[in-house]
Amino acid sequence: xxxxxxxxxxxxxxxxxxxxxxxxxxxxxxxxxxxxxxxxxxxxxxxxxxxxxxxxxxxxxxxxxxxxxxxxxxxxxxxxxxxxxxxxxxxxxxxxxxxxxxxxxxxxxxx
Amino acid sequence: xxxxxxxxxxxxxxxxxxxxxxxxxxxxxxxxxxxxxxxxxxxxxxxxxxxxxxxxxxxxxxxxxxxxxxxxxxxxxxxxxxxxxxxxxxxxxxxxxxxxxxxxxxxxxxxxx
Numbered sequence: 704x705x706x707x708x709x710x711x712x713x714x715x716x717x718x719x720x721x722x723x724x725x726x727x728x729x730x731x732x733x734x735x736x737x738x739x740x741x742x743x744x745x746x747x748x749x750x751x752x753x754x755x756x757x758x759x760x761x762x763x764x765x766x767x768x769x770x771x772x773x774x775x776x777x778x779x780x781x782x783x784x785x786x787x788x789x790x791x792x793x794x795x796x797x798x799x800x801x802x803x804x805x806x807x808x809x810x811x812x813x814x
Numbered sequence: 815x816x817x818x819x820x821x822x823x824x825x826x827x828x829x830x831x832x833x834x835x836x837x838x839x840x841x842x843x844x845x846x847x848x849x850x851x852x853x854x855x856x857x858x859x860x861x862x863x864x865x866x867x868x869x870x871x872x873x874x875x876x877x878x879x880x881x882x883x884x885x886x887x888x889x890x891x892x893x894x895x896x897x898x899x900x901x902x903x904x905x906x907x908x909x910x911x912x913x914x915x916x917x918x919x920x921x922x923x924x925x926x927x
Contacts, residue, residue: 736916744920745818745918745919745921746857746904746916746918747918748915748916748917751915790856790857792857801859801862801870801872802916803859804849804856804857804858805856806854806855806856807856807857
């Protein structure tokens with residue numbers, strides 16, 4: 704089975720740094736995705752981790768520890784436009800690409 | 815740019831009606847997916863397809879069926895709509911293979927009364 708946990712909601716201040724955690728328990732882990740979804744819009748891809756370590760992409764970084772079943776998304780120099788839901792998705796085992804999504808973390812950035 | 819389009823942004827149907835939700839992608843992607851998104855429950859997979867005429871059940875297929883007659887088009891069918899199928903429906907596509915991200919359509923907000 705698959706179990707993915709994320710905090711429901713987080714708040715942060717413009718210009719700050721925020722870390723959104725995702726823990727998972729899956730059979731046969733094969734990669735983890737992070738997506739951003741603004742209210743009323745479609746999710747858009749942010750990052751993909753399959754090996755342990757930190758992947759940096761501009762203001763956003765994503766970290767993975769496979770042994771701990773843990774990932775985080777790090778957002779630096781927060782901007783108001785970063786207010787959105789952040790979805791963690793784990794690729795299931797097996798040959799087909801079927802991601803399981805967590806319930807998402809709603810991030811509110813205030814001035 | 816990859817584009818995934820859905821036939822309607824908003825749809826209101828009556829209980830018992832047959833409902834068709836259409837999704838089209840323009841990037842020749844092998845994989846296509848249908849999700850529903852509900853507050854507090856996140857994205858849940860209804861059905862997916864990895865090739866024309868191929869389909870696989872996701873986590874919550876009951877009450878739904880799908881059709882993929884052409885590579886670019888993936889349809890979700892509610893045979894007899896019920897009020898508990900009121901939801902946001904999102905279509906997605908991806909290149910075949912394990913490491914490729916999904917591209918999502920704008921969603922269809924379906925209300926069943």
